[in-house]
Amino acid sequence: xxxxxxxxxxxxxxxxxxxxxALQLYFVQPVLLHAELYEGGDLIHxxxxxxxxxxxxxxxxxxxxDGLSVxxxxxxxxxxxxxxVGAMALASERGHxxxxxxxxxxxxxxxxxxxxxxxxxxxxxxxxxAAADVVARQIWWFGTVAASAIAVALIxxxxxxxxWGAAVVLLLAPHVIGAPQPEVFTGPVPPELGGExxxxxxxxxxxxxxxxxxxxxxxxxRETQGAPQPA
Amino acid sequence: xxxxxxxxxxxxxxxxxxxxxxALLIGGAIIFVTGxxxxxxxxxxxxxxxxxxxxxxx
Numbered sequence: 705x706x707x708x709x710x711x712x713x714x715x716x717x718x719x720x721x722x723x724x725x726a727l728q729l730y731f732v733q734p735v736l737l738h739a740e741l742y743e744g745g746d747l748i749h750x751x752x753x754x755x756x757x758x759x760x761x762x763x764x765x766x767x768x769x770d771g772l773s774v775x776x777x778x779x780x781x782x783x784x785x786x787x788x789v790g791a792m793a794l795a796s797e798r799g800h801x802x803x804x805x806x807x808x809x810x811x812x813x814x815x816x817x818x819x820x821x822x823x824x825x826x827x828x829x830x831x832x833x834a835a836a837d838v839v840a841r842q843i844w845w846f847g848t849v850a851a852s853a854i855a856v857a858l859i860x861x862x863x864x865x866x867x868w869g870a871a872v873v874l875l876l877a878p879h880v881i882g883a884p885q886p887e888v889f890t891g892p893v894p895p896e897l898g899g900e901x902x903x904x905x906x907x908x909x910x911x912x913x914x915x916x917x918x919x920x921x922x923x924x925x926r927e928t929q930g931a932p933q934p935a
Numbered sequence: 936x937x938x939x940x941x942x943x944x945x946x947x948x949x950x951x952x953x954x955x956x957x958a959l960l961i962g963g964a965i966i967f968v969t970g971x972x973x974x975x976x977x978x979x980x981x982x983x984x985x986x987x988x989x990x991x992x993x
């Protein structure tokens with residue numbers, strides 16, 4: 705069981721991580737590099753008259769920097785894959801079928817819990833934007849992801865209104881409590897870039913999670929084929 | 936026969952929970968180290984990914 709979970713997680717995480725890294729480098733990284741021109745002071749947005757062109761040359765591939773990004777993206781999605789395939793093992797032991805097609809639903813659930821729920825109150829942020837203390841935000845992030853993941857599981861596998869009601873409470877609570885927000889807005893980066901970045905980060909996150917779920921379901925089914933199927 | 940089936944089912948169920956907890960700990964540790972530890976070298980190396988993945992970074 706351990707071997708099947710770990711093997712499935714490594715394959716699924718690596719495959720989904722590579723795709724996520726490619727999408728991030730193409731769609732998200734240029735917006736981030738553009739924002740860094742404002743963060744570093746090369747461009748100034750909130751000057752007396754803003755005549756800075758909206759289109760900037762942000763440079764091409766930086767082998768060292770982008771190579772590290774690929775490595776860390778693969779690591780992050782491998783981490784997610786471990787948790788997802790572990791949960792798939794638990795689900796299939798309890799008689800739920802898991803395959804690539806159902807894995808897409810798992811991926812959507814993971815995206816909602818890990819990417820979309822925290823972004824609802826703490827959207828993906830560009831370098832240089834105003835934000836509250838990082839440790840406070842990290843604590844809120846982990847709490848929100850944990851609560852939302854439990855909520856998604858309750859919606860998917862719960863059998864009565866008590867479970868679904870608890871899921872609604874868990875989904876709403878982090879946002880009713882509220883994420884740590886900055887005292888003042890001082891970011892030098894144009895809001896248009898912030899909006900584009902958040903949208904792209906979420907879109908790439910959705911694609912990556914659906915891919916991860918699909919791969920995880922596929923590899924889990926492959927690993928367990930031939931094993932006795934639970935009733 | 937029934938006893939054997941029950942026995943197998945209990946063992947399998949136990950190992951799935953164990954595997955899930957192990958996977959949760961390993962996966963959580965990977966995500967914490969790559970995405971959230973603020974040590975400078977790690978932060979700089981993972982910087983772009985942390986932003987693009989929506990983790991709180993700075």
